[in-house]
Amino acid sequence: MRIATGCIGHETNTFSPVPTTLDSFRRMVGDEILNNFGNTSTVTGGIIEAAAKLKVELVPLLWSFATPSRKVEQDAYDTLKSEFLHLLAGAGEIDGVVLDLHGAMVTEDIEDAEADLISSVREIVGSRPVVVTFDLHANITPETVKYPNAIIGFDTYPHVDTYERGIEAVDVIYKTVRGEITPTMAYRQLPLLTSPPAQCTMRPPASDLVKKLHQLESEDGVVTATLSMGFPFADIHGAGVSVLVTTDGNRELAEQKVDEFAAHLWSIREDFRTNLVSIEEAIEHANQSSGQPIVLAEGADNPGGGGPCDGTFILRAFVEADVRDAVVAIIADPESVAEAIEAGVGNRLNLNVGGKTDGMHGEPVRLDAYVKTISDGVYVRKGPMARGATDSMGRTTVIKTGGVEVILTEERSQPLDAEVLRSVGIEPRDRKLIALKSAVHYRADYTSIAHEILEVDTPGVHSPNLANFTYENLRRPIYPLEPV
Secondary structure, X not given: XXXXXXXXXXXXXXXXXXXXXXXXXXXXXXXXXXXXHOOOOOHHHHHHHHHHHOOOEEEEEEEEEEOXXXXXXXXXXXXXXXXXXXXXXXXXXXXXXXXXXXXXXXXXXXXXXXXXXXXXXXXXXXXOOEEEEEOOOOOOOOOHHHOOOEEEEOOOOOOOOHHHHHHHHHHHHHHHHXXXXXXXXXXXXXXXXXXXHHHXXXXXXXXXHHHHHHHHHOOOOEEEEEEEOOOOOOOOOOOOOEEEEEEEOOHHHHHHHHHXXXXXXXXXXXXXXXXXXXXXXXXXXXXXXXXXXXXXXXXXHOHHHOOOOOOOHHHHHHHHHOOOXXXXXXXXXXXXXXXXXXXXXXXXXXXXXXXXXXXXXXOOEEEEEEEEEEEOOEXXXXXXXXXXXXXXXXXXXXXXXOOEEEEEEOOOOOOOOOHHHHOOOOOHHHOOEEEEOOOOOOHHHHOOOOOEEEEEOOOOOOOOOHHHOOOOOOOOOOEOOXXX
């Protein structure tokens, strides 16, 4: 059995000021994919492992992914799509395709880029099975579900089950090719948006929904089930929550089960609330606490959701409050990185830090700072998310002003893994305050470290307060923006 696999991935925040060009995409082809993802806790890592165990010949095509940002430039998408389809068409005799996609990619001309890509794959492979893995934040539209035999979404947020979903995808396509199962999908989309902190599956209500999902998947005749919480920062018609149930050839059962799950989800929609605190409240709370570290999560400038990653609201507040033993991770500011490197370790300099992308996330902060560390910014993840994968922040420096250390990087990078700090000589347990530009993913690695976690309310393109956004294309009415 020969199965082709690959990815064109992006989580598109249509409110983001950060452009998405062809150069934004990390790109691998053929065996390079196998070499980079083998023995990693990723979707493609799981695909590789499962294929080897089942003695399936895996045909790696193109794997490309860009850090979340605004709409993908059409020429960039067209180029990647053309290359992907060319490789697929030239792959020889294959029995099916497993696609490792995100599910929330928007281009300048296409609201549902995944549907466009999957339909093009379907044109090439004909009736041969196509199985797709999606991120939990996929905006699964009616168009998306027309083309694949099965869609398998992540169950967790933080996404700590990606490896398992890759294994599951290969298992499903393997059984489909052999005629052991006939995947039959039923789909429901709800008029519902939820913000990232409320989607966290480490706590209710999302944790309870995952338990219910797993119970459903254990029932006779059910092949797989997906709860996609959607990506609310994509201003497209089809954004929001959806549910999929796939059975073994039983359409009636699939429709029954998807209706039951969707009805339950709708009945608890008011439970998806967020509890945010101001920066000032967070600092005051930390001052009164004897424990450490206290993590301040700034979801509004999360680069993992399209934030520019150079917001300065927390940095400015830390400096003005003269806090001690504090870290800001991270601020993407290539200009300041270059100046710090030129100054050299052990020297002082004046810097205008952050706030260089737009005015929404704060103005630059003028700092008299000491250059503490210079690094290449490369580290290997050791936390639960994508363990074993190598990440790069570009050239990286740590500067210190008063009691505040700031990790400055050339690249936008979500600091979800504690190795971001350790790679530049900062042990997180030794700090009182750690400000992270992340909405939820950091919880996978930091929950066991943190004395306490506070979700901080700041302006930004990834703000949990969805009422802050002006939607023009989203279908209406939709909860919680209006009663439904």
